[in-house]
Amino acid sequence: MNLRRRTFMLASAGAAAGLALSRVAAAADNVINYGGSAWLGHYPAYIAIKSGLFAANGLDVKWQSFGTSSARLSALLSGNIDIAGTGIVSALALMARGSKHFAVAGAAEDFGKVEGLFAADDIRSVQALKGKKIGVTFASSSHLLVLDLLAGAGLDPERDVSLLNVPAPELTSALKGRQIDAAAVWTPYFSKVRAMPDMKLLADDTSFSLYKQFGVTPGPDVLVVRRAFGSKSPEQVRKFLTAYFQASVMLRDKPAEAAKYLTELTGLPLPDQIATIKEASWYDHAQQQSLLQPSSKFMTGLQKLSDLLVTHKQLDKSPSVRDWIDTSYL
Structure with a gap:
């Protein structure tokens, strides 16, 4: 083999390897690790995975299940997951300790009857x-x-x-x-x-x-984003929220269709699953900005909830909840 041909082949191999690495890197950029459970606040994320809504938005969302919100948030802070649904109580506990490693990016639903x-x-x-x-x-x-x-x-x-x-x-x-x-x-x-x-x-x-x-339950569900991940991949977070709230609309408008994706997760019979979906009020993408405005009824309720946790000796101090709200991904 002459030197010119060998040089060409090495260059071609190098280009192919570079292209393969770039594809791997691009694929890795599209991966989001999500922390969930069988609780209804995670229904939209689970549906968006199973129905292909995340994939349609160019995302590969990996599901990780946790038994408690506190375990889920620990995984978020350690970098093992990127986005999670959580009851606000566990998030407030971290806020009260001054943790700035996460932000609240959305509100999921009103689950007052379940x-x-x-x-x-x-x-x-x-x-x-x-x-x-x-x-x-x-x-x-x-x-x-x-x-x-x-x-x-x-x-x-x-x-x-x-x-x-x-x-x-x-x-x-x-x-x-x-x-x-x-x-x-x-x-x-x-x-x-x-x-x-x-x-x-x-x-x-x-x-x-x-x-x-x-309109605030004892622990409203919110979506939290690891700030380091959000800063690195803001467009991926936006795509996640787009697909997530598309699934929320399915839950609201087509509960029977949505329920078919969920029985494997929850173990509920289909009629019970449909009934559970109908008993919650599902927020869509368009409602997020108004819900998360500093002066909104919902945000005022979250602050009063934080104060109430102090009254009941569940928190040592009440954080300013609005300092953890980030609507830039919406």
């Missing part, structure tokens, strides 16, 4: 819980709901009832085994407890003290 406090049906009111054992997952929206309901009923959570920290997946069996008299649960466990005989729904999130005035 989280609530159930009790054995001989317990007719929240007041009747005095002296009873209540199972709840601590540091969650359900925990705050229970504290709020007890305060409204004039009950002291430290003296008048026994609050037991029970992981959400174990609450159903704890009720069945009569280890607890009542439980605060969210979907899909909400639907499973509601289907149990001899159970009574004492209150859902629409009974929360901030709900009627501000």
Whole structure:
């Protein structure tokens, strides 16, 4: 082989290798690691993966499942995931500690009717819980709901009832085994407890003290973005939000179609899955700017929620929530 031909072949091989590397790099740029669970706040992301909405927007979104919002946010801060859905309570805890490594980029839905406090049906009111054992997952929206309901009923959570920290997946069996008299649960466990005989729904999130005035549940779902990722790949975050809220519109306008993508995730029968979707109000892309404006009713409600967590000794101090809002990706 002469030198000229060998040089040409080496150059061609180098160009091909460079092209392959550039394609790998481009593909890597399109990968987003998302932190989710079977909770309904993650439905849009799961649907956008399964239906191809993310792919249609040029994204390869990888799903990682976490049992709690706190675990999900730990993964976000460590760089293992890029975007996550989370209940605001866990995000507020990080805000109160001054963490600036993430931003709130969107609001998912209003889930006021799929989280609530159930009790054995001989317990007719929240007041009747005095002296009873209540199972709840601590540091969650359900925990705050229970504290709020007890305060409204004039009950002291430290003296008048026994609050037991029970992981959400174990609450159903704890009720069945009569280890607890009542439980605060969210979907899909909400639907499973509601289907149990001899159970009574004492209150859902629409009974929360901030709900009627501000439309804020005990732990509204938000989308959070790791700031380092958002700074590096802002266009990818925008594409993610576009597809995510396209899936939200499907949930709102075509619940039966959306439900078919979700039963594998939640384990709910299709009719129950459709009912769960219909019980939430799904926010679309166009609503985000107004929801996340500093002076909006929703944002005022989030700040009052943060203040309430301090009142109930769930936070040491209340952060200025608006400092973590970033609408630039919308």
